[in-house]
Amino acid sequence: MRVHLGSDHAGLDLKAHLIARLTELGYEPVDHGPFVYDALDDYPVFCLRAAEAVARDRAQGMDSLGVVIGGSGNGEQMAANKVHGIRCALAWSEETAKLARDHNNAQVVSVGGRMHSLEDMTRFVEIFLGEPFSDDERHVRRIGQIAHYEQTGELPPLPASAVGLGPDA
Secondary structure (H helix, E strand, O other): OOOEEEEHHHHHHHHHHHHHHHHHHHOOOOOOOOOOOOOOOOOOHHHHHHHHHHHHHOOOOOOOOOOOOOOOOOOHHHHOOOOOOEEEEEOHHHHHHHHHOOOOOOOOEEEEEEOOOOOHHHHHHHHHHHHOOOOOOHHHHHHHHHHHHHHHHHOOOOOHHHHHHOOOO
């Protein structure tokens, strides 16, 4: 499986570590930068490229995934989620890494290089990459609602139990 990686300066060391580890595990890592330390670099430059490469590969039928890394992982996740068709999840535990794939079929995971130990973040990424999507009907339905909104801007219909309640009433 091809794994596209992008980061900022805060994620540079973790990215290098992950590239070596993923190669050991038989993955095909693709580094979208940065390639040198620059404390003033901008994470969107690299994270958008990694997420776009995942989207492009998947459109061609490949089972590629991605990893974006920053200080907190928040901005990197936001950037990756701007790529059409990409769902990027911020993993801060083994459970969130697992659920990102199992429930949400996320194609990209974001981790915070300043938030966890190297061992923990490596484990989060390994879990994410190894977890299949459950294909459970409720998860497929929910992902479909997100995709429909992304394509059309139309909100999903309210369930009958919510009609007449809240601000849409």
